[in-house]
Amino acid sequence: MVEPGGELTKDEACSLLEAVGRKRDIESFEALFRYYAPRVKAYMARLTRDPNIAEELMQEVMITVWNKAGQFEATRGNAGTWIFTIARNLRIDAYRKNRRPDFDVNDPAFVADDAKSAENELAERQDATRLKDAMKDLPQEQIQLLTLSFFDDCSHSAIATKLNLPLGTVKSRIRLAFARLRAALEDGK
The missing domain is CATH 1.10.1740.10 (RNA polymerase sigma factor, region 2, helix turn helix motif)
Known part of the structure; x- marks a missing residue:
């Protein structure tokens, strides 16, 4: 012992x-x-x-x-x-x-986004439908430019190269498409 x-x-x-x-x-x-x-x-x-x-x-x-x-x-x-x-x-x-850091339940990375209200979701769907309908009235060349620019995330200079168009033409056609969309959406309110 x-x-x-x-x-x-x-x-x-x-x-x-x-x-x-x-x-x-x-x-x-x-x-x-x-x-x-x-x-x-x-x-x-x-x-x-x-x-x-x-x-x-x-x-x-x-x-x-x-x-x-x-x-x-x-x-x-x-x-x-x-x-x-x-x-x-x-x-x-x-x-x-x-x-190890303590888990913070209020950390924005861990907090779920607030669910959209049914009213807001309905309004967003209606806006999307109105936009699609307004885009149907645009000439095909403007739809193509908007699709490349905003859905495919191409720069204006990349679009100009891809479509073999001058950069100024691409920009002016996109501006013209926006003007037509804006007018169509404002009339539809």
Whole structure:
């Protein structure tokens, strides 16, 4: 049995840890706890600079040692290295968890857009229908220019190149198409 402040050899630590893993021996765990808990807590205090967090992490480490003692293999390393590896990994997990931003339910990216009212949706559909009807009355060349410019997102110079027309002609035909659409939509109100 290890006394507080006493030393524990590597072989003793390994046999205590194996006893905890095989038989869930509480006395062996108490001996490990008395020896390693203050050391793990000091290690965590050095890393976190917060005694409360160091205490919590030390408790987590020792609970993990109790729960995973059956996974310890003395042939692969000593008990102290195994315990401090658990401590390091838990510290990294805690650090990552604390660095994550809190989820803000009011963040515009997570707030659903307000649903359109039936009245607004009906008005938009009616406007779209009126626009389609007004476009049917335009000459085919103007419909083609509007389609390329606004639906296919082509620049005026790209349209001029594509249709082999002067740039000024493309611009004036688009302006003329807008004027005709505006007049048709205003008459239809």
